[in-house]
Amino acid sequence: MTQLEKARKNIITPELQKVAEQEGLEANCLRQKVAKGTVVIPANPGHKNLLPKGIGAGLSTKVNANIGTSSDASTLDFELEKLATAIQAGADAVMDLSTGGDITAIRRKILERCTVPLGTVPVYQAAMKAIKERGAIVKMTTDDIFGAIEEQAMDGVDFITVHCGVTRHVLEILEKNPRVAGIVSRGGAFLAGWIKHNDQENPLYEQYDRLLEIAHRHDVALSLGDGLRPGCIEDATDAAQIAELMVLGSLVERARKAGVQVMVEGPGHLPLDHIEANVKLEKELCHGAPFYVLGPLGTDIAAGYDHITSAIGGAIAAMAGADFLCYVTPSEHLALPEIDDVKNGVIASRIAAHAADVIKGVKGAKEKDLAMSRARKKLDWETQKEFAIDPVQFEKVLKKAGSSVSTCTMCGEYCAMKVASQYVEQDQ
Ligand code: SF4
Numbered sequence: 001m002t003q004l005e006k007a008r009k010n011i012i013t014p015e016l017q018k019v020a021e022q023e024g025l026e027a028n029c030l031r032q033k034v035a036k037g038t039v040v041i042p043a044n045p046g047h048k049n050l051l052p053k054g055i056g057a058g059l060s061t062k063v064n065a066n067i068g069t070s071s072d073a074s075t076l077d078f079e080l081e082k083l084a085t086a087i088q089a090g091a092d093a094v095m096d097l098s099t100g101g102d103i104t105a106i107r108r109k110i111l112e113r114c115t116v117p118l119g120t121v122p123v124y125q126a127a128m129k130a131i132k133e134r135g136a137i138v139k140m141t142t143d144d145i146f147g148a149i150e151e152q153a154m155d156g157v158d159f160i161t162v163h164c165g166v167t168r169h170v171l172e173i174l175e176k177n178p179r180v181a182g183i184v185s186r187g188g189a190f191l192a193g194w195i196k197h198n199d200q201e202n203p204l205y206e207q208y209d210r211l212l213e214i215a216h217r218h219d220v221a222l223s224l225g226d227g228l229r230p231g232c233i234e235d236a237t238d239a240a241q242i243a244e245l246m247v248l249g250s251l252v253e254r255a256r257k258a259g260v261q262v263m264v265e266g267p268g269h270l271p272l273d274h275i276e277a278n279v280k281l282e283k284e285l286c287h288g289a290p291f292y293v294l295g296p297l298g299t300d301i302a303a304g305y306d307h308i309t310s311a312i313g314g315a316i317a318a319m320a321g322a323d324f325l326c327y328v329t330p331s332e333h334l335a336l337p338e339i340d341d342v343k344n345g346v347i348a349s350r351i352a353a354h355a356a357d358v359i360k361g362v363k364g365a366k367e368k369d370l371a372m373s374r375a376r377k378k379l380d381w382e383t384q385k386e387f388a389i390d391p392v393q394f395e396k397v398l399k400k401a402g403s404s405v406s407t408c409t410m411c412g413e414y415c416a417m418k419v420a421s422q423y424v425e426q427d428q
Pocket of ligand 1: 407409410416417418
C-alpha cells in the first residue's frame with residue numbers, strides 16, 4: 001500500500017508520524033490531508049536513510065534544489081558536493097537532473113547519500129539512451145521511457161517529473177497560439193519533438209495506467225510536469241499552458257483513484273500580477289493537489305541574479321498557496337550551477353518560503369521572527385545567530401566587519417538600539 005492508501009485506511013505510518021512532528025501537527029489531522037491528496041509524503045520504501053518531508057496545504061512551504069550533470073559539464077564528485085551543500089543549506093528535497101556521464105551510476109550514488117526526498121525526470125535517461133543507441137532523442141521507444149521509470153522507481157527515487165500533459169491536442173493549441181520563447185521545459189521539448197516526429201500520442205498520457213501501476217508498486221509520487229510552462233513573461237498564462245493544466249487536473253483524479261500520490265508543477269516565467277491567479281487556477285483545476293512552482297520569475301532580464309527574481313516570485317506564489325518552491329540559482333539561463341550557486345539558490349528560496357509561511361500562519365514561523373527581533377533589540381548576537389536563516393553567513397559578516405560585542409559597525413557607537421535603550425525606553 002502507498003502512503004495515500006494507508007492514510008485512507010486510518011494508518012499512521014512512521015513517515016507520516018515524522019512529518020507530523022516536524023510540522024507540529026497532530027498526526028491524525030495530517031493523515032486526513034494525505035488521504036485527501038492535498039498533502040503528499042514522497043517516501044519510496046527503497047530509499048534508505050530518508051528523512052521524509054510533507055508537501056502541501058497547511059504545511060510549511062518546502063524548497064527543492066536541482067543538481068545533476070549536463071552533457072557539457074560536471075562530474076559525480078562535483079554533484080555529490082552540490083548535494084551536500086544543498087542539504088546543509090536547508091533544502092527539503094533534491095532533484096537529480098543528470099544528462100551527462102553514467103546517469104544510472106550517478107543517480108544511485110546521489111540516492112545513497114541523499115537524506116531528503118529525491119526526485120528525477122526519467123525521460124532524460126530514456127532520451128540519452130535513444131541518442132546513444134539510435135542517434136536521436138525522437139528515436140526513444142515507449143519501452144525506453146517506461147524502462148527508465150521502472151529502474152528509477154526500483155532504485156528508490158521518491159518522486160518523478162512526468163510530462164503527461166504534453167499531448168497532441170495541447171501541441172495543436174500551442175501551434176495556433178505562437179509564443180515568443182516556445183517550449184522551454186527540457187522534458188516537455190523531448191516529448192513534443194517525439195510526438196511530432198513519430199506522429200503519435202505522448203506515451204506518458206496514452207499509457208498513463210502503465211505509469212500509475214509502476215508508481216503504485218513502488219510508492220513513487222508523481223510530479224505532473226508543466227512541459228508547456230511559459231519561458232518568458234510574454235508567454236505567461238496562455239492557451240497552451242492552461243490547456244496542459246486542464247489535462248493535468250484530470251490526471252490528478254486518475255492518480256488518486258489508483259492510490260498514487262500526485263502533485264502538479266507550475267510556471268516558470270510570470271508577471272507578478274499573474275502569480276496569484278496561476279496558483280488559484282492550479283488549486284481549482286487540479287483538485288487541491290500540492291503545487292510545485294519553478295520560480296516563478298517575474299522578469300526576464302535578471303540573468304546572473306535570477307535567484308533573487310525567483311525568490312520574489314516564489315514568495316508571492318507561496319503566499320497565494322503554492323506548496324513547493326523549486327530553487328533558481330544565479331547561474332540560471334547561463335550555466336550549470338557551481339557550489340556557491342547551489343547554496344545561494346537554496347537560501348534565496350528558503351527566505352521566500354519562510355516569508356510566505358509567516359503569512360500562511362504556519363506553526364512556529366512568526367515566532368522565529370519575534371525571537372530574532374527581541375534578540376536584535378537586546379543586541380544579543382548569539383541568539384540572533386541561532387535564528388538566522390543562514391547562521392554561517394551571519395557569523396561571517398559579523399566577524400568580517402569586526403563588530404564589537406555591544407553594537408555592529410553599521411552605526412557603531414551611535415547604534416539606534418543602544419541609544420534608544422539608554423535615553424528613551426528607560427523613561428517609558
Ligand atoms: S549598530 Fe545600527 S545596525 Fe547595528 S545593531 Fe545597532 S542600530 Fe542595528
